[in-house]
Amino acid sequence: MIKEMKIALRNAGKINPNSIDDYINADGYQALKMARQMDKAQLISTLEDAGKLRGRGGAGFNTGLKWSSAFKAEGCEKYVVCNADEGEPGTYKDRTIIENDPHTVIEGVLICAYAIGAKECYIYCRGEYEHSISLLRNAIAQAKEKGISAEVKVRVHSGAGSYVCGEETALLNSLEGKRAEPRLKPPFPTTAGFRAKPTVVNNVETFAAVPAIVEKGAEWFRAIGSPEYPGTKVFSLSGDIVHKACFEAPTNVTLRDVIFGFGGGVANGCKLKAIQVGGSSCGFLTPDKLDTSVDFDSMRAIGRALGSGAILVIDDSHNIVDILVGIAEFFNHESCGKCAPCREGTLRAAQLIRNIADGKGSKKDLEQIKDLSEMMGMSCFCPLGQSATAAVTSAMELFPEDFRAKISKQEV
CATH class of the missing domain: 1.20.1440.230 (NADH-ubiquinone oxidoreductase 51kDa subunit, iron-sulphur binding domain)
Incomplete structure (x- = not known):
């Protein structure tokens, strides 16, 4: 069985999430220092070509390509937006990351801000996540006090609990004070996003992985998990399973590993009937697909989606x-x-x-x-x-x- 490997959750349980000193003592913000000494195009290519960091929010888009598009876009006013809305039922990975290590998210956001030349960043957080919002605001204040955020302004915006804000243009409309409705694309946010300016929108888990990639290098990241979807993925387990919790593992982990390894198997002595991977917007799988890798492309190959990484386990007692x-x-x-x-x-x-x-x-x-x-x-x-x-x-x-x-x- 593939063992758990932590990148986004690398500091979970090891530091006090309210303490920037704990984060710094765990080599926090070293990647930001390294990034600010790099050529911006070189920094972006680390993610774009070699690292292949693909978005962990559900779409699986190449993060470096997104950053590159915003970097090349005309204009000096640019923005970075972190999507922490997390409205997909059964998904709680972003909340878990933030509540264990808010600084890694902020560091990822600041690295992106440097890379594309943004001076203003927003973390759009689900309104019900009051503890997460408090931790983020405290972490931002600490980073500002120590001069880490430099001239970049980072703000937390509390969302109103709209599921459609998981779609990036609907989120941007909400952030602008408008009705949360999706926009017609193109233009894409990287050329006309927040306030019609070039904007990068990435998920919490994506930003949380960025500092580790910058610090350890693209080759290190590329060697982990699936070749076309490298790195790790945080899974939120729920339903009729023994261990309902978040687990992070290499992206070539199978459904069998996740459910019967990390999850401890089906609860109450029942048999596995169905699995829903990705959240309520995704289809079901039957037990014969247990040996499928839970990465973006393997799921797509069998007509399903990885989505947010939520995994709902359903036993045979249900219709x-x-x-x-x-x-x-x-x-x-x-x-x-x-x-x-x-x-x-x-x-x-x-x-x-x-x-x-x-x-x-x-x-x-x-x-x-x-x-x-x-x-x-x-x-x-x-x-x-x-x-x-x-x-x-x-x-x-x-x-x-x-x-x-x-x-x-x-x-x-």
Whole structure:
């Protein structure tokens, strides 16, 4: 079994998150000093070409390419935004990183600010994460007091709990005081982001890995995990599993390693029925996929997504339709309403799934769900609507017997 390896969580349990001195004594901010002595283009290429650090928020975009685009963009007013909104159900990795080591996130943000020439940075944090917000603000004040942040201003913005703010342009709208709705792309944030200026938006976990890469080098990072998605990934385990916690491991770790190794296996002596990797916007997997590596490309190769790294374990005591009710109602609640296909589609999907779960559904409802899913995938404005029915359609394919058990007898 692959052992746990910590990069983003390298200081977890080893330092006092309220103490900048503890962080400095653990070689904190050394990478920032190194970065500020490097040519900016050279620093970016460390991540872009050799390091291959790909975003850990879900999209998997090459971090160096994103930084390079903002660096090359015209204009002297540029911004760095850290996405700490973390609205995906079952995901708590960013909160775990911040509450154990807020300074590593700030150091990553400051390295990015130097690389692209930004003088102003924002950490957009989920409003419910009051402790995380307090730790971040304390860490920022400490870094400023010691002169570490230099002329760069770093602020924490408390979000209002909108799931759609996981999409970077919706987050930027919210940060500007506007309604949190996604923007049309292009232009992309790296050329026209916050206040229409070049902006880098990265996830907490991505920023947390940057100092280690700068300090230890791209070759070191590239040698860890999957060749095309190197490094480590922090997984949030929940559901019917013995150990519900965050674990960080090399990206070539398998589902079997995560669930039965780090997670301790299925709880209460039950059997594994389904696994949902990536959060509620992702499809289900069955136990025959346990030996699949949990990296971005391996998940995509089997028609699934790594997403945020949330892993929900479901045992054989559940009917999958009952779980789908909560997922469908979540997306109905979280749709921003910008486009009709999502606004009306998530509502109708929730109604259909609820009817089936309550024993009032029919075979026609199943056909409607399939048609609805296809329509939303093609016509919804952003990934929220496009993936809102991913869990439902995958469950229909993998667990048809659960739906048959719920459909009214006269329809069977």
